Structure formats: structure tokens, C-alpha cells
Amino acid sequence: MKRFLLAWVLAIGLVTSPWSSTAFAQSTTAKVLVLYDAPPNDPYTKLGFAYAIMLRNLLGHFNSDVTLAPVSSYTAGSVENYQAAFYLGSYYDNPIPSAFLADVAKTSKTVVWFKYNLWQLAWDASYGFTARSGLTFSSLRGLSAAPSSSNPAPDFFDTVTYKNMSMVKYYAYNASTGVVSADPDIGVTAVADSTKASALVTIKDSKTGEQAPYVVRAGNFWYFADLPLSYIGPRDRYLVLCDLLHDILGTNQPVLHRALVRLEDVNALTTTSSMNTLTDYLYSVHIPFSIATIPLYEDPLGAYNGGVALTIHLNQATGLKQSLNYALARGGKIVMHGYTHQYDSTPNIDNAVSGNDYEFWLATQNRPVDEDSQQWASNRLSAGLQEFSSNGYTPFAWEAPHYQSSPLAMKAVPPLFKNTYQRAVYYTSDTPDLNSGAPNHDYSVGQFFPYIINSDYYGQRIIPENLGNIEYNICSIDPFSCLTYTWNDLYTNAQYALVVRDGFASFFFHPFWLEPDLKTPGLQDFKSLVQGISALGYTWVAADTAQ
Ligand SMILES: [Zn+2]
Known part of the structure; x- marks a missing residue:
């Protein structure tokens, strides 16, 4: 039997503005720079590169030419050679070259900053960050307490609301090992001048109800409060990034769900x-x-x-x-x-x-x-x-x-x-x-x-x-098939996939679930899922000709 494929979490963050935004059509190849943290001789030296590869893959959806480089290698003026630059702040307090900070502070090219280290720009008065962007950066927020066996799930900003969907960030705590599997930190920004900046998406602490901006934009400058490439899942804020890349790159992708x-x-x-x-x-x-x-x-x-x-x-x-x-x-x-x-x-x-x-x-x-x-x-x-x-x-x-x-x-x-x-x-x-x-x-x-x-x-x-596959627990027959993933689970994933303007609902199914000796409702569930996806407004297409 096929092993379960649900657990695809990663184990391992329109306003008028003097910062004008340059839109370009998809017919033009977008030269894009992706900068990442690579602190030397550290167990996390290469993690930033892994995130950069993931972002580069998403940019491969677009007509783009992507350059990946450690932020430490940045040289003054480089950002002007690209239509957009992304900085993935995955390593706390990694020193950002002043050449990059100074360029971000003055360029009119699109700049997208994720999670950490924005304070190095925002809190240095010489860059005039708030005066230009209309944004302030106040702090980092993470888990409200250290998890323990008596408090295994402390609250944090865990729910991103996007297009009326609540996208919940992954969190797991193993009380016996003390290992936390989550990426709870966010950078907290605020809009100080609403003529220059706006919060496009918010994130909230589902236990206290407290809210904070998740994606803010000030003209050509975008900030994501976390790194939406960690612990990704089919109902996750990863999909917010997947969708907003169309706006960041200025494409005119119409809504199209297949x-x-x-x-x-x-x-x-x-x-x-x-x-x-x-x-x-x-x-x-x-x-x-x-x-x-x-x-x-x-x-x-x-x-x-x-x-x-x-x-x-x-x-x-x-x-x-x-x-x-x-x-x-x-x-x-x-x-x-x-x-x-x-x-x-x-x-x-x-x-x-x-x-x-x-x-x-x-x-x-x-x-x-x-x-x-x-x-x-x-x-x-x-x-x-x-x-x-x-x-x-x-x-x-x-x-x-x-x-x-x-x-x-x-x-x-x-x-x-x-x-x-x-x-x-x-x-x-x-x-x-x-x-x-x-x-x-x-x-x-x-x-x-x-x-x-x-x-x-x-x-x-x-x-x-992107939806996964139906699984039934048949442990007694096959010790490698012990998990359950229902057609309703896939249907829910398909609902979330609609937040991506050209998001697919794509799943797979094992014909062996129809074998009578397994005694599963495989065929009926398969039909229910197909009908459910159709009812959500998706159009079934042939994979070999889909463009
Ligand atoms: Zn296979």
C-alpha cells in the first residue's frame, strides 16, 4: 500500500505612496532577486537557502528569472537590476548589510521583506523608514509562554484570515522530548500613516482574539509578518503568499479554478x-x-x-x-x-x-x-x-x-x-x-x-x-496503512485552495480501495469527492494539456 502523504509539513515568519510600484505584464520576464540568511558555521546556515529554493519554485509559476544569493553578499545598487527583490528573514538578528538597508530605503523597485530583522531598517533613524513608508515596527511576538506538560499549547498569533478563510498555522509539542514543531514568531508592524500604507491581511491569536497585521504594503514595499514557507500545509497561510505573488509581480491573472x-x-x-x-x-x-x-x-x-x-x-x-x-x-x-x-x-x-x-x-x-x-x-x-x-x-x-x-x-x-x-x-x-x-x-x-x-x-x-489522497485505516491488513484521511478532508482542502486565484483542486486515488476484501466505501467516497469539488466551481481538465 502507498504510504500516507498527508504529513507534508516541514520539520526543520491600495494605497497612494511616494514609493511608486512598477507593474509589468507576464509577457515580460521578471528578473527577481531572492536574498536569504546564511550565518556562517551554524546549524542553521543552510536553512535560509532551503526557504529561498521554495520561494524560487513558486516564482517558477510566473515568467521569471530568479537569482538566489545570501543577503551578506549584497552589493550597493543591485536591487536596481531587478524588478523585485525578496528578503527572507529566517535567522534572528542576522546582520543585514547597510548597502541593502540603504537601497531598500530609497528604491522604487518592489521589495518584499519576510519576518525577522526589519528592525535593523525601521529602528535606524538614518533610513527614514516610517516617514517614507507610513509603517512602524514595534516588536516580535511568539508563544505567550514556554510550553510544558501542564500548558502544552500556549497561545500565539496562529490564525491568518484571508478571503474569508481562517488559515491556521501548524503547531505541535512533544511533552516527552520537549520539542516544539512550530514557527510562532511574527514581526509586529502598525500603519502610522494610512495615506502611505495599509494592512492587507491580518493575523490573530485565536485564544485571546488579539490581532496584528500579517501582510502590510506601502507602495512598492511589502512586509510579511512571518515566513510562510515553514510548516506549510493545504490549509495554511502558505496559500496567502502563493496568491499574493500575483499582485507582488503585477500580473493580471484572472480567477481560474481547475x-x-x-x-x-x-x-x-x-x-x-x-x-x-x-x-x-x-x-x-x-x-x-x-x-x-x-x-x-x-x-x-x-x-x-x-x-x-x-x-x-x-x-x-x-x-x-x-x-x-x-x-x-x-x-x-x-x-x-x-x-x-x-x-x-x-x-x-x-x-x-x-x-x-x-x-x-x-x-x-x-x-x-x-x-x-x-x-x-x-x-x-x-x-x-x-x-x-x-x-x-x-x-x-x-x-x-x-x-x-x-x-x-x-x-x-x-x-x-x-x-x-x-x-x-x-x-x-x-x-x-x-x-x-x-x-x-x-x-x-x-x-x-x-x-x-x-x-x-x-x-x-x-x-x-495539492489536496492529498483518501486513506482508510487498514492497520489489521497492512501495518503501513494505519491513518485515515477522508474525502471530506480533501474537500476542505479544496475549499482552501480557492483562495489562490488560479488554484487547482488536484488529488489522487488508489484503485485498490475498491477491492471488496478491504471493505471500505472507496467508490462512494471517490464519487462524493468528485461531486463536491465540482460543486465548489472547479472545472475538470486534462492534465496533459493544462497550461
Ligand atoms: Zn506511488
């Missing part, structure tokens, strides 16, 4: 009855769909075959080919989902069976596999494509098993696939060292997208999947 559905982990052992039932339903309601297909089935340990190793090539997978042919004639399109969707005869998290294990990432050790290289990955991708083409099939996109590949494996994708259809994990180096807490260690960050990314950090075009 829906996508993908049948998942389809392989030689997927039953034709489950596939044909789903195909018949989608065809009957005129909904095009994708089929994430594993071309080569491997069960090297015979985990599902009485201890006898089993390999099934696509040309031997009679039932699978029947299912695909039936679906292709009724609006289905093939996505290549791994070559084997497992690694070798060593369990790579589960039991080495296709559809269960990681293929391009050694999940058991959280590192690339020993033979990892762009060529190694390219050879596997090519072998998978060969399985398809020799049987007359042409996949339109790639989807990495469990949405995680090594950096080099991801670089192998764009030369072979015009599209990917997925979420992805990003790394702060091509040979990431993720398993130490030492200074300068690497970070990995998982990211989903509410819209199409033309080119991500590794050059992949990404068709989004």
Missing part, C-alpha cells in the same frame, strides 16, 4: 475490475483523468507471492494493458510513476514491492542510494519509457515514487519528460548531508504547489497535486 484527478500506483497486479469501474464513472461524468502507472512490477522477496520472487514486464501484464486500453479510450492518460517504484531486494521502507518502496531515494537512511548519479537515474527512466513505448504507450508526465528523489535523480527528469505531475522534496546540495546537526549541514524541504510551476529548482515543469 480540478485534476489521478489514479495512483496502477501496476500489473491492479485489478481490471477496479480500474474499469473508475474509468466508467469518470467517463460517464465527462471527467478526463490520469493514470500513474508503474511499468515494471517487482516483488524480489516474494512478499505477496509466497516467498517466491516475481517480476512482471508490461508486455506480460495482460490485465494492466486491458485496463489501460479501456481507460485510454475513455479520457485516461498515462503518467509514468517510477520504473519499478521500489529500489532493490532490500526493503526501502516497506517490503521491496513495486508501489510500496522508494526508488530514487534511500528512505531507510534518508540519503541518496550508493550508485546515485544523474546517469543512473536517467538509465532507469529510459528503461521505464522503453517498457511503455514497446507496448505502444506514451506517458505524458513523470511522477516520482513517494514524491521523493535525490537531487541528481531529479536533474535527470527534464531531458526525458516535458512534464512532472507531483510534489517534490528539495535539497540544499546535490549530495546532501541530512543526518547531522553539525554546522553547515544540509536541509531537505517538501513542497506542494497550488498551481502549475513552469520550471522548478531542478528544471522540472510541475503539474500540481
